[in-house]
Amino acid sequence: MRNPPLPERPEGAVGSLDRGLRLLQLLRDYGNLRVMDAAAHLGISRSSAHRLLQTLVFRGYAVQDDNHTYLPGPSLDAGPARLAWTKDFRALCQPHLQVLARRSGESANMMVRVGKSVRFLGTVRARSIDATNDRDGIVMPAHRASGGKALLAELPEGEVRALYFGGAVDGAHVLDETEFAKLTGDLEAVRRRGFAVNFEETESGVAAVGAAIHDRMGEAIGALSLSTRTERFAALADKTLVPLLLDARAQIEKDLQHVTLGT
Template identity: 45%
Template sequence: MTHPKKVTERPAYVVESVDNALRLLQILRDVGALRIKDAAAELHIAPSTAHRLLSMLVYRGFAVQDTQRVYHPGSALEAGPAANDWTLQLTARCRPHMEALVSECNETVNLVIRVGDQVRFLWSELSTELLRVGDRRGQVFDAELTAAGRILLAELPPDALEHLYLQRDEPRGPEPRWRDRRMPAGEFERLRADLAAVRAAGFAVNVGRTEEGVAVFGAAIRSPAGKAVAALAVAVPVTRFQRHVEGTLVSRVRRTAHLITADIDDLVT
């Protein structure tokens, strides 16, 4: 015998700004497109307030804005929980190494995992430079666009990569347009070739692909068995990119990733 689901009562003390942000998430989920004026009317708030709320959703990856200034669901809105139950422990083990790397290069260092065709930023250790890349904790990006994502995708078997990205004739079930990362055969083959080069080099670079004015160097963190389980992504202002290309940053990132492997032998196999 099943019992009817109990309806959750509205809390006696409501944090209005939080409630409004959550309502915007619900509207984006259910409607799929939203303008500032419509958001303001729906929530009975000023357009300026709606704009600030939507801007925060964009920053955290829960919304994206198109060229017509219409907001759509972002990749984070569809991100389910990570299948791994050790992400908190992984973060704790990585943080001292990340802090040491920041002290060496004074650039922002991120810990990233891949979930399907997305990457998630578990932690950020920030540079102390005035011009620096900020905190990315909790953000979600399309994996093939990021340095961390590309170094992790480069480790996938061919059939797994095809499953994620190769556009096929047969239907794959309902999938929202903005989250369909599959591509035609020609584009997929270019991605495969790029990832092969990344795998051969042992690191990946992203210059302005996900954020204007930002360059990122990514290296894989491996389990003791050699499987790539996460990545370090060092984000730098593009004005310092060439200096790091010609310097020791890549070797330092790879060395840090290697040191982390020794600290996670009891977490992953």
């Protein structure tokens, strides 16, 4: 069997999309990239290269270090979730996210866990200039995100340990024994309180509360979170954010009693 020829560049190719994809390849192959190098590789201006790279940062495909060098982001090596029901799950949760964002005045998010990461399937931003950023499509380490902690807390401690110490090494998710002990303490607190907290663990200046969402069989299939600015968190968490979060979770779980996802 002969190998097929490599495809030609299509006549209707979208130039900006092609350049963005080429930057992804460069990050994948070289491991780091500066604006001037990206501009030279693509034959475009530095300002155009900067805009493209910043778009990749926004979507989690790149991160920028203190030297203004771009590195591969968590979304770049995230494989497909391979969860056939996520589209239905997102559709069911979306109206509840809208209500939650409106009632709380903060940004509402929903996510699923895939291994040691969480995938944000939806965000409804608050209607405020201080609203936290859109997380739709972003990949984050589960042990840092509030929704990720809520989902990890559903597992027995032995399964959590096997998850972090029994598989392949992957940079953003490597924990030493001290970090794992902290995570264990965080998960115990989640089980005791019924919700998880993330205070600047995934983003400077941002805090969040999260809770696991259960299907009609009682299995945790996703999580809900509310994110806010850290300066507002202490005043809002117990009196506003947590009660609204748990109420929205209850409404979603009520809806899940009547549907079978993925069918």
